[in-house]
Amino acid sequence: MRHLDIAEVVQQSGVPASTLRFYEEKGLIASSGRRGLRRQFDAGVLQRLALIALGRAAGFSLDAIAPMFGPDGQPHIDRQKLVARADELDRTIRSLTAMRDGLRHTAACPAPSHMECPTFQRILRAAAHDGPKARRKAVRQPPRN
Template structure:
């Protein structure tokens, strides 16, 4: 069996070595040994990292992803949770599609004011009514200098 050094695994997966060490610490992946001070991983680690990435992209927490893994990979996929998350993603897609349509219309509308435009008013009625903004990624705070 070919073992992957942590640096090689980081390079092939695009996941930083520090994150790989954290994933190992919390039990998401498992090293098979060490060569000197460097952790060694089996080729299955790449598959597990791809599944972790997919799970994170789908909105599952690391704890939820860990619960789906056994010692040797994925052992149980919570199908009901997957269906619910897929439904949540469908709802988010609808909200984002409406938002995109509103933004494009406002950008291209020839009315003197978009507030006077009947199409814009119709799009507003379709817009999500929650106070929380729909975002594709978490807000990142930057420090002002």
Template structure:
């Protein structure tokens, strides 16, 4: 398959495909002129990489799981990531509930609302200040 065909099948930009090849996550099977070619199995491999990235795994974590002719899934790493996601879901649920309350609060000034002030206090203790990445 030409790199453009792989891109169409996976919905990944060719630059991402090239980057994954550079990082050793995938391998081209050769070239047809100046165009990289890949075996059809690269589509499944890219799907695994995409799944891992969407789950929040780092490329290094994913690379370790990818074997030349298959995968060796680190079940403990997946369970740890699932636990991290559970904690994030709890935090985001509390944040959502706080935002809904703040939006519905009838106090003339939210800073006068005891419940809203309690939410601010909880947010500061539980989550601290957002990182630069989270603020942007």
């Protein structure tokens, strides 16, 4: 198997050397030895780094990513954890969509003052009393006139 020194891994992956060393300390990657003072890695480290980047982009912590690699170095991803994370992302998307819709409504509201807008009043009440779930509901309800 081809070996890459740390500078080649940095160049090909875009991951800084300090991060590679940190990942090695955390057990996420392993060097295969040294040539002089430079760490050497199997070429498969690039795929592993890509999987780590994908996990991070999906919102997984490094501690949650670590067990996703089996002792053989191959990914062993818990599908239930993926489903749970996807569900969490769905909740976040709904919340952010409601916030966006509320901001757009407030920006375009034809009421002379925001304080005269029934929808804006519902958003304010929800924000003050009931938290994110109620804010989503308040934004989605059509204005009462």
